[in-house]
Amino acid sequence: MERRSFLKSFGAVAACATLLPSIVSAADEAKKVTGPNEMNIETAISAITGGKAVTPSSKVSLSAPEIAENGAVVPIKVTVTSAMTDKEYVKAIHVFATKNNNVRCANVYLTPANGEASFGTRIKLGGTQDVLAIAEMSDGTFLSGKQNVKVTIGGCG
Amino acid sequence: MKIKEGFIMAEMKTLIKIKPKDYKAGDVVKIDFMAMHPMESGMRKDKDTGAIIPAHYINEVSFSFNDKLVTKMVTWESLSVNPVLTISFKVPSAGTLNVLAKDNKGQSVESTVAITPKG
Secondary structure: OOHHHHHHHHHHHHHHHHHHHHHHHHHHHHHOOOOOOOEOHHHHHHHHHOOOOEEEOOOEEEEOOOEEOOOOOEEEEEEEOOOOOOOOOEEEEEEEEOOOOEOEEEEEEOOHHHOOEEEEEEEOOOOOEEEEEEEEEOOOOEEEEEEEEEEOOOOOO | OOOOOOOOHHHOOEEEEEEOOOOOOOOEEEEEEEEOOOOEOOOOEOOOOOOEOOOEOEEEEEEEEOOEEEEEEEEOOOEOOOOEEEEEEEOOOOEEEEEEEEEOOOOEEEEEEEEOOOO
């Protein structure tokens, strides 16, 4: 083999070796689908509270099944103990699925006309995770309640 | 589940249920709002073509009684297909309850139910 041709072929192999990892990682990234409103739990909570502390409280009761066979339909119910008068009421209930691509499920803004602070719906869960409810009280404090839900079949994708 | 093309929200089926059926003025009742909406997350792929189905979900629901806002919700794609939203409502008097739902494609649907307390 002549020196010139050897260098050529060596160069081609080297180029392949450097290119290959980048191709693989690009393919991996293409597989990972991200939703249009992707957001993690820390960002979502700070957007709601504006940096204020969130206290876990027994006033916020979140009921969800401990084991959900189908992650596509998980019934949840949030009840916050409050008199719901004009002076003291629950301003909002925020529901988060802590490990979904977009953790936000629903932000419910209540008024004293509700009579009771409660909210129920059915959500999709991508896997086993905590469901978190944050209640924004009229005095500006934030209370939270959460429950872990084991999902045997995911609901996203 | 295969979603038919060109979902039109104005033709969407909605249902408002009041529990219990018999109530008096001053009672706290549960109001269920159900909507037949695909609630696409934007993360699902079409099984035939492999293309990602664009996100399409209800993003705002407002409940008002006699034109006065009772509850406003901002909802995201994490709600299940054909979502059911339940709130409490203290019945002040007879009147109409109005539910306005909007989705992220700018479509909206409005449904009303009469509130008729007995006694």
